[in-house]
Amino acid sequence: MCGIVGLFLKDPKLEPQLGALLTDMLITMTDRGPDSAGIAIYVRxxxxxxxxxxxxxxxxxxxxxxxxxxxxxxxxxxxxxxxxxxxxxxxxxxxxxxxxxxxxxxxxxxxxxxxxxAIEIFKEVGLPKDVAARFGVSKMSGTHGIGHTRMATESAVTTMGAHPFSTGPDQCLVHNGSLSNHNGLRRELIRKGMTFETQNDTEVAAAYVSQKLKEGEDLGTALESGLDDLDGFFTFVVGTHNGFGVVRDPIACKPAVMAETDQYVAFGSEYRALVNLPGIETARVWEPEPATVYFWER
Amino acid sequence: MQTFDLGAEGLRALNSSLHALKGQTNMTAWEVINPKGAHAIAAGVDAPVDITVRGSTGYYCAGMNKQATIRIKGSAGPGVAENMMSGTVIIDGNASQYAGATGRGGLLVVKGNASSRCGVSMKGIDIVVHGSIGHMSAFMAQSGNLVVLGDAGDALGDSLYEARLFVRGSVKSLGADCIEKEMRPEHLALLADLLKRGEAEHLAKPEEFKRYGSARKLYNFNIDNASAY
Missing domain, CATH: 3.30.70.420 (Hydroxymethylglutaryl-CoA reductase, class I/II, NAD/NADP-binding domain)
Structure with missing residues (x-):
């Protein structure tokens, strides 16, 4: 279990509130994973x-x-x-x-x-409220952001094992789940020139997407390729300098709820994370389909 | 009418109050406001009361319900009405994964769509979904009825026992040992009753559905299949 939140703003008027909204969403997800927390904010x-x-x-x-x-x-x-x-x-x-x-x-x-x-990533061991406070995340403005609170399964509880993982310029990825073929994939990616900081499975997924982007695929195509090449349980949320993507494995047992209004696209591991967003009462709320890539770009 | 503000009073206070209702009670109508996706709202109720939740709920709302009628005026998170014993749960919006899982009795109505694994391992519950259901629904379903006015996702009824599945729309694929079966007069009568109780009689007619059930080929160990295990 882990908690993921994400917010991609369409309305620039909300940009000064991005950090505050995302912090509130992430704190709501604390009981999905108290080990470590991290936030990626894309600042204009x-x-x-x-x-x-x-x-x-x-x-x-x-x-x-x-x-x-x-x-x-x-x-x-x-x-x-x-x-x-x-x-x-x-x-x-x-x-x-x-x-x-x-x-x-x-x-x-x-x-x-x-x-x-655009990207700035802050992550540490500890509860979301403490991690967010240490870095003053709630005062940050930005265009989109992703937060994660971790319940570790695949590797040690360390700062570097916290999400988001960034393996390419302005790219980041967070993960709820676990991969089973990450060791083999890591070796392949190392042969292609990628470098790794941890033994973590999610870092491999992040590097996989970065490698595909480097090879010229767009975010949507890279995530489609991931459905074929990544084995295991995953709900991924991915950020790029101008984009925001979501994909779940074909079994889709890791939860995901999305909401969209004229002002934003929001992601939460649970609906609870979304309840304080402006206009949520009239937002289109849905669960992303299994093995289906969703992405938004500005 | 007892109105309970979940935001102000908290989940434990709500569920303790509901669990204290035993047998006959004068407090038969309850309203829960500010649910905000909280978990386990009105789980474990065992009294003939009517509870309306004004908003969307998180995991396991109305889990293990006995006797109560629980209405959700929003959408429900994973495991709504899980292991329901009796009573009725009606969701105005959508339901997340494994709605009605392992339910032993009662009626679950989803007026929107239900996600994956709807009715997994159901053991006597009746489920009526006005919209569509996701993949792996009714996996290992043992008894009870699942009625779907829309479509069903992949692997419907995989490793099914004796639950009856009725789908009006398309079925993306059938799971192992699940087959289409003949619709006999008793099934049409059963469906008419379920549609009525599921507040769907104005939306669909029994003749529009197909029936799916177990081919009963996985019931017993078959030595010829030993290499496949």
Whole structure:
């Protein structure tokens, strides 16, 4: 059991409330998984800017002077916004790859949570309310976001084992379920050049989708391919810089409810997660069909 | 009428009040407001009372129901009326997975659609769905009746025992050992009664349905199939 929430805004007027709405939805799902929690927020990108979100168990030492050191290493301006154990590093968009490789050289203790023009990922061990509060998620605005609260089955309860997993620029994936062929798939993906941080099954699904996107498939096609290649139980919610996708395995025993209005598309593991959204009383509410890909792009 | 605000008073207070109703009671009409998808609303009731839930419910609403009539003025989450013993549960909206699972008696009416595994392992319950049902419905269903005015998903009635399945629309596929059967006069009479009790007599006629049941080939171990196990 795990809890997933997601919100894809169609109405820009709701964007300042994205973090608050998503935090409330995620806290409602706490009893589906108290081990760890995480949120991916897609913030409207600034022209020419990109972001690295990195985490450290030793934040005070690792983040001290990191902006200046990184700036010197990539030869461009860097600003740092420290949030508890994470720091969001704003870098020139054309230097994102250089910054990503430099940051772990400069500070070997840090882990890259996400990289891209819009995405920021915050995740830690603990309850959703505590994790969201540590990172001030409820004050964040954005265009879409995904949250997850974990009851671990396949790998250790650690920060890196928490969802969302991000394995490509502006991409993330969360999962309720368990995969049975992830070890074999991980080996194949490593041969294709993907790298992995954990032994977690979900990270393999995320990397699988990233690999397909890299090969030129769109999000919908990549998720369709996943239905053939991923074996196990899953409800996945996936984010890209401008998209939001949902897919369930053919047995579909992991719960999923969706709601759509003129203002948003929302996902919850349970209807409870959606009850405080504006206009939910008149929203179209449905359960995603098994083995059917749903995605929205702006 | 007893009105209970679930948001203010909480689930445990509601269910304790309902469980305290034994045998005959003067408090026969209950209304639950602000359900907001909470779990186990009115589960385990054992009294001839009428409960109306004003909104959508989470897991296991009306589970194990005995005697009560429970109306959900919204949609129901997974396992609604699971293992119902008697009484009636009427859902105005849709029902999630395994509605009426293992039900032993009573009547479950879903006015919208029911999701996968509707009536799984049913043991005597009657289920009337005005819309369609999802895959693996009536898996290992043992007795009782499942009436579907719309369509059925994949693997209907897989490994079925003696439950009777009536579907008006299409069946995406039949599960192992489930076959279409002849509709005899007693089945039409049974269906007419179920449609009436299921508040669907104005929506469909018994002659419009097909009947499905067990081919009874999986009942006993067959040595010729040993290699398949």
């Amino acid at each position: 990108p600034e022209e020419g800017h990109a972001k690295l979100t990195v985490q450290s168990a030793n934040a005070a030492a690792d983040f001290k002077g990191l902006d200046a050191d990184l700036s010197a290493a990539i030869g461009g301006p860097v600003t740092a916004d420290v949030k508890d154990t994470h720091v969001v590093l704003d870098v020139p968009a054309d230097k994102l790859d250089a910054a990503r490789s430099a940051v772990t050289t400069l500070r070997p203790g840090v882990k890259v949570m996400s990289a891209g023009e």
